[in-house]
Amino acid sequence: GHVYRVDAAGVRTQVTMTAIASANGLRFGADGGLYVLSYTTGIVHRLTVTAGRESERSTFGRVSGSPDGLMFDARGRLYITGNGSGELLRLEADGTGPTILRLGLSAAANLEFGTGALRCDDLYLATGNGLVRYEMADAPGPDLPWHR
Numbered sequence: 001g002h003v004y005r006v007d008a009a010g011v012r013t014q015v016t017m018t019a020i021a022s023a024n025g026l027r028f029g030a031d032g033g034l035y036v037l038s039y040t041t042g043i044v045h046r047l048t049v050t051a052g053r054e055s056e057r058s059t060f061g062r063v064s065g066s067p068d069g070l071m072f073d074a075r076g077r078l079y080i081t082g083n084g085s086g087e088l089l090r091l092e093a094d095g096t097g098p099t100i101l102r103l104g105l106s107a108a109a110n111l112e113f114g115t116g117a118l119r120c121d122d123l124y125l126a127t128g129n130g131l132v133r134y135e136m137a138d139a140p141g142p143d144l145p146w147h148r
Helices: none
Strands: 004-006 012-014 023-028 034-038 043-050 053-062 067-072 078-082 087-091 099-102 111-113 122-127 130-135
Touching (some): 067 111
Antiparallel strands (some): 034 043, 087 099, 122 130
């Protein structure tokens, strides 16, 4: 139920001040916040991290379906896989939604935007049936080193 930071020497430090129910999936947003999913409650928590520790926590949004993976696009929208529901969901940059983008995904887990030879404005999802491509074509992934 906690998030930990592991430094280059392998030292583990607890980041969260209190537990997050079945913490799963995390991603830093362009705003510097650390976004953490709760697999059991569907809450997307936004943590402010100061000097390596949580200094503030708020609810960014809520989804259903045992959320697993998450990824932001360049417009600040957050994509979330519903592991139990088999859905690909999207929360808008202000946390409103969710919008269901795709159904019928088996054990939807992690997701990432394409890079290199793969289209950078398409999402690729790891599922129980293999890799699934979701064609978006309206926004690329965030500006991250591995997307360049």
